[in-house]
Amino acid sequence: MMQPSKTATLKTIFSDVLANMAFMFNDDDDLALSEPEVTWLETAIGYRGPWSGELTLWCTRGFAVLLSANLLGVDPRDDDAQSKSEDAVKEFMNIICGQLVTAIHGSEQVFDLTIPVIQELAGPPAFTEVDDPNLATLCIEGNPVQLCYTPGDAAGGD
Amino acid sequence: MSHDVLIVDDSATIRQMVKKTMEMAGLNVRNVYEASNGIEALAQLADHDVAVMMVDINMPTMNGVQLLTRIKENQRLQDIPIVIASTEGSQKRIEQLSDLGAYGYVRKPFQPEQLRDVLKPLVGVKDDAAIEDGNAQDDLF
Numbered sequence: 001m002m003q004p005s006k007t008a009t010l011k012t013i014f015s016d017v018l019a020n021m022a023f024m025f026n027d028d029d030d031l032a033l034s035e036p037e038v039t040w041l042e043t044a045i046g047y048r049g050p051w052s053g054e055l056t057l058w059c060t061r062g063f064a065v066l067l068s069a070n071l072l073g074v075d076p077r078d079d080d081a082q083s084k085s086e087d088a089v090k091e092f093m094n095i096i097c098g099q100l101v102t103a104i105h106g107s108e109q110v111f112d113l114t115i116p117v118i119q120e121l122a123g124p125p126a127f128t129e130v131d132d133p134n135l136a137t138l139c140i141e142g143n144p145v146q147l148c149y150t151p152g153d154a155a156g157g158d
Numbered sequence: 159m160s161h162d163v164l165i166v167d168d169s170a171t172i173r174q175m176v177k178k179t180m181e182m183a184g185l186n187v188r189n190v191y192e193a194s195n196g197i198e199a200l201a202q203l204a205d206h207d208v209a210v211m212m213v214d215i216n217m218p219t220m221n222g223v224q225l226l227t228r229i230k231e232n233q234r235l236q237d238i239p240i241v242i243a244s245t246e247g248s249q250k251r252i253e254q255l256s257d258l259g260a261y262g263y264v265r266k267p268f269q270p271e272q273l274r275d276v277l278k279p280l281v282g283v284k285d286d287a288a289i290e291d292g293n294a295q296d297d298l299f
Contacts, residue, residue: 021267071171073178084171091169094216095266098245107249113216115168 005133006104006149013099014138014147021095022070026138038062040121043089045097049111052152053104055097057089058125063143064089090116100149160188161209161281166199166225167243168217172266176212176243176273183274186282196220200228203235210261210280215244215251223255230259239280243268 015026039061046054068088069081093116101111127137127146134149163180165173173192180187191206193199195217202208211229215222222242229235239261246252252263262276274283 017267020269068171072174080174084174087169088171091171094169095245098247098266102247107247110248110251110254113245115216115218 007133007136009100009103010134010136010147010149011138013096013103014136014145017092017095017099018067018140021092022067024067024070024140026140027142038124040124041086041089041118042121042125043093043116043118045090045093045116046114046152047097047101047111048114049101049105050109051105051111051154053101054150054152055093055100056148056150057093057096057145058121058127058148059089059145060143061085061120063140063145066141066143067092086118090118096147159282160186162189162191162206163187163277163281164191164193164199164202164206164208164211166193166196166211166217166222167214168194169214170194172214172243179270179273180277183270183277184284185274185277186284196222196225196228199225203229203238208238210277211238211240212243212277213240215242215246223258226255226258226260241276241280243273 011026018024018026041059041061041064043057043059044054046052064085065076065081068085069076069078071088072080072084074081094113097113105111125146127144134151136147138145165176167173167176177190180190189206191202191208193202197220199211199213213222213225222244226240229238229240236259240259241262241264242255242260243264243266245266247265255263261280264272264276
């Protein structure tokens with residue numbers, strides 16, 4: 001049986017958390033996905049419990065620094081914004097994953113989240129525009145981001 | 159009288175945000191100690207007496223549930239009020255934390271007013287608090 005699309009859920013959670021936490025907003029500008037000089041980050045987090053799943057975010061270093069600056073209430077050129085940019089994205093993913101688990105599986109079960117892992121990519125990620133039901137692509141204040149949900153197995157399957 | 163607080167969260171960003179929020183909220187806080195996991199928190203508690211702890215759940219080495227359990231087993235530490243600040247949305251987990259002795263729970267992302275409402279009964283506020291009173295939280299879970 002085909003699973004229902006998670007794209008709208010991913011977009012809503014991502015946008016709401018970003019707006020509430022960092023006063024950053026999704027805009028409808030065309031995405032500039034292939035700027036070669038931009039540094040890209042990949043952040044992954046998972047959850048385990050009665051069901052499991054993974055969540056991966058691809059974003060630019062510019063997005064990470066902007067997020068960090070907004071969370072800390074400092075200028076993006078501030079040393080703190082630069083040095084804490086990866087930490088900010090990891091914590092953001094932790095919050096997104098917590099919200100997503102509740103949205104998908106409800107609040108009756110207990111899930112454990114994994115510690116988020118972030119890495120710098122050698123080049124731009126292979127962003128895709130295909131109609132993937134577990135993928136959300138957004139543009140946050142000029143910065144393209146893509147969020148991918150990968151459902152896992154039921155209990156004991158991981 | 160000012161109070162000392164220990165923030166336990168593996169995110170330096172969150173620790174800094176919480177410190178800033180406590181300042182902005184005018185909470186009556188003197189020293190803010192930090193730890194990035196449960197083991198570091200226990201080390202801080204060996205050196206400092208604190209009036210309240212804010213504890214994340216999802217941390218490496220020793221997570222928030224393990225830390226809460228350890229503290230409630232320790233006669234010297236068991237009366238320190240522990241506020242859990244986490245992304246957890248599971249009602250069962252929140253009940254589990256309450257059963258283990260947590261004082262309150264704030265779900266991330268939280269607003270400054272929520273943080274103040276849960277900490278205010280524990281540390282009080284200074285006279286010139288910047289954030290206006292929100293609705294008092296009778297039920298901290």
